[in-house]
Amino acid sequence: MSDNLIETRRQKLQQLRDLGIDPYGGRMDRILPNRMLREKVERLKIEAGQTSEVKNRVAGRIVLLRNIGKLIFITLRDSTGDFQLGLSKSMLPENEWKIAKLLDLSDIVVADGHLGRTKTNEPTLWAEHLHLQCKALRPPPEKWHGLSDPDIRYRQRYVDLFTNPEVMRTFRQRVLILNTVREYLVERSFLEVETPTLQPIYGGAAARPFTTHHNTLDIDLFLRISPELYLKRLLVGGMERVFEFSRNFRNEGIDTRHNPEFTLLEAYQAYGDYNDMMDLAEGLVTCCIDRLGGGMVRKYGEKEIDFTVPWPRRKYADLVKEFAGVDMWDSAAVRAKAASIGIEKKHAAEAVLIADLYDHFVEPNLLNPTFVMDWPADLCPLTRRDPSDPRIAQRFELIVNGMELANAYTELNDPAVQEATLRKQLAGQGDETMAVMDEDFIQALEYGMPPAGGIGMGLDRLVMLLTGNPSIRETILFPLQRPKARVPGEQGGADSPAGPDTAPGVTKS
RNA sequence: GCGUCGCUAGCUCAGCUGGUAGAGCAGCGGAUUCUUAAUCCGCGGGUCGUAGGUUCGAGUCCUACGCGACGCACCA
Numbered sequence: 369m370s371d372n373l374i375e376t377r378r379q380k381l382q383q384l385r386d387l388g389i390d391p392y393g394g395r396m397d398r399i400l401p402n403r404m405l406r407e408k409v410e411r412l413k414i415e416a417g418q419t420s421e422v423k424n425r426v427a428g429r430i431v432l433l434r435n436i437g438k439l440i441f442i443t444l445r446d447s448t449g450d451f452q453l454g455l456s457k458s459m460l461p462e463n464e465w466k467i468a469k470l471l472d473l474s475d476i477v478v479a480d481g482h483l484g485r486t487k488t489n490e491p492t493l494w495a496e497h498l499h500l501q502c503k504a505l506r507p508p509p510e511k512w513h514g515l516s517d518p519d520i521r522y523r524q525r526y527v528d529l530f531t532n533p534e535v536m537r538t539f540r541q542r543v544l545i546l547n548t549v550r551e552y553l554v555e556r557s558f559l560e561v562e563t564p565t566l567q568p569i570y571g572g573a574a575a576r577p578f579t580t581h582h583n584t585l586d587i588d589l590f591l592r593i594s595p596e597l598y599l600k601r602l603l604v605g606g607m608e609r610v611f612e613f614s615r616n617f618r619n620e621g622i623d624t625r626h627n628p629e630f631t632l633l634e635a636y637q638a639y640g641d642y643n644d645m646m647d648l649a650e651g652l653v654t655c656c657i658d659r660l661g662g663g664m665v666r667k668y669g670e671k672e673i674d675f676t677v678p679w680p681r682r683k684y685a686d687l688v689k690e691f692a693g694v695d696m697w698d699s700a701a702v703r704a705k706a707a708s709i710g711i712e713k714k715h716a717a718e719a720v721l722i723a724d725l726y727d728h729f730v731e732p733n734l735l736n737p738t739f740v741m742d743w744p745a746d747l748c749p750l751t752r753r754d755p756s757d758p759r760i761a762q763r764f765e766l767i768v769n770g771m772e773l774a775n776a777y778t779e780l781n782d783p784a785v786q787e788a789t790l791r792k793q794l795a796g797q798g799d800e801t802m803a804v805m806d807e808d809f810i811q812a813l814e815y816g817m818p819p820a821g822g823i824g825m826g827l828d829r830l831v832m833l834l835t836g837n838p839s840i841r842e843t844i845l846f847p848l849q850r851p852k853a854r855v856p857g858e859q860g861g862a863d864s865p866a867g868p869d870t871a872p873g874v875t876k877s
Numbered sequence: 878g879c880g881u882c883g884c885u886a887g888c889u890c891a892g893c894u895g896g897u898a899g900a901g902c903a904g905c906g907g908a909u910u911c912u913u914a915a916u917c918c919g920c921g922g923g924u925c926g927u928a929g930g931u932u933c934g935a936g937u938c939c940u941a942c943g944c945g946a947c948g949c950a951c952c953a
Contacts, residue, residue, distance in 0.1 A: 372922070373887055373904060417911085432914075439910035456910065473903075487911050510888040510902050512914050517888090519945045531888095574953050620952045621878090723953065747953055793953090839946095852944065 393501030403448035419484030563598035572596030719746035
């Protein structure tokens with residue numbers, strides 16, 4: 369049936385073998401990335417129709433193939449871009465010309481030859497030798513429209529990456545952003561650390577966890593929802609500045625801003641406070657934008673977001689007053705306003721109602737980066753209270769396009785207050801999946817933690833905003849998808865590769 | 878979990894108020910030494926997401942289920 373396309377390629381594979389050619393290639397040195405080849409053609413000032421004497425090697429996947437008989441033009445793609453390869457019957461050894469005639473879209477090749485430009489001025493490597501590096505058995509998607517079905521794009525990201533250059537570009541930019549964040553912090557004496565992903569007690573955020581089990585110890589464990597409590601232990605230990613790129617796992621819904629596993633930057637700075645974290649956030653993001661290029665005013669869908677610093681630092685209460693028209697300390701007004709939008713939780717703490725008003729009226733309306741600071745203390749169990757007003761906690765969220773990009777505190781380092789707020793938090797949440805008190809964390813605080821500022825920044829979301837992608841799934845290489853049911857008897861499939869019963873000893877680690 | 882929309886060839890998509898499936902690209906055969914989504918001539922390719930139902934007749938209408946996208950809820 370539909371295996372005709374694959375069967376045809378299998379036959380070509382056999383023809384290649386009959387020619388004495390290994391269709392799966394091997395080691396190749398001195399490969400120049402396509403972007404460098406392009407730059408080189410510019411530097412050599414080669415004119416249309418000319419070919420230089422300099423020899424080069426090109427490698428890539430065939431994404432376009434134009435067969436003109438005794439002349440074949442191939443567009444090769446690598447992660448840096450495309451480059452044209454010219455194959456001429458008169459320039460290739462006889463056997464290699466036979467390979468050329470058996471090439472298909474998606475095959476991977478290496479070629480040696482001279483850089484030049486065609487008569488139509490296209491930078492081209494004219495091949496003297498052609499090396500087949502991998503015969504592709506499956507055909508690529510449509511060459512003009514590419515692969516657009518999001519389902520297939522996410523499940524078969526490998527096809528998405530070599531088919532859609534803008535996808536490759538996003539993930540290369542993600543690498544640049546993460547490297548920039550790392551360098552920025554390392555330059556400022558932050559130590560990059562790794563703390564447990566498997567935790568016997570989870571905390572540091574409010575979310576349902578994934579659970580797992582360790583067989584030998586016979587204990588249940590949780591995949592971390594946050595590294596916060598471990599990083600604070602390091603402050604106690606004397607590491608004054610620490611950060612971690614933390615993969616967090618939250619057993620919650622999936623939408624354009626949430627993936628069950630996501631990457632959070634968490635950083636802590638002893639003797640600092642949340643004002644330092646605002647400076648840090650501005651510095652980090654600005655530095656990333658400088659590296660990416662494109663300026664501080666960036667397109668995001670139909671909108672434009674202005675990242676020019678300094679970003680407004682607004683008080684939570686002022687914003688609630690401005691957008692909801694309510695004094696958040698006026699209990700009756702808060703309840704009335706909440707009721708007016710259909711929020712009527714009889715037993716809800718007042719802080720929860722205030723948060724509902726904020727979520728409804730304020731947050732969606734903040735487009736440009738805005739620090740929302742000084743939150744109601746009852747919403748912030750891990751945050752230091754304002755010395756002059758205990759109702760307020762020294763916390764901010766950084767909001768961009770109505771989305772929480774970062775969350776930061778002046779950290780609470782009073783063990784007595786910490787224990788009290790955590791117990792209050794636990795009491796308010798009757799859900800049996802909620803955390804138990806982390807006694808060791810309290811004990812650590814009793815040994816003494818320096819005052820500190822701490823921040824958590826969603827790196828996937830940062831990549832969304834800076835690359836202009838509307839969904840977090842466009843910034844995560846393999847976002848979670850529900851597995852498709854296998855058709856009995858069908859080989860392969862588009863699912864995630866390894867099942868749970870993968871034989872031991874086959875992994876590299 | 879709820880709602881809306883979608884699922885037709887390997888890919889991108891048409892297919893009206895029900896009448897028995899189409900295009901482009903890819904593929905196959907042929908021509909072609911400067912193409913750029915190459916071009917020209919010819920050819921093959923489908924369990925219309927799955928299972929039921931209505932009907933003389935279903936890609937089209939109905940029901941259920943599966944998967945996805947978006948929105949809502951959840952995510953302090």
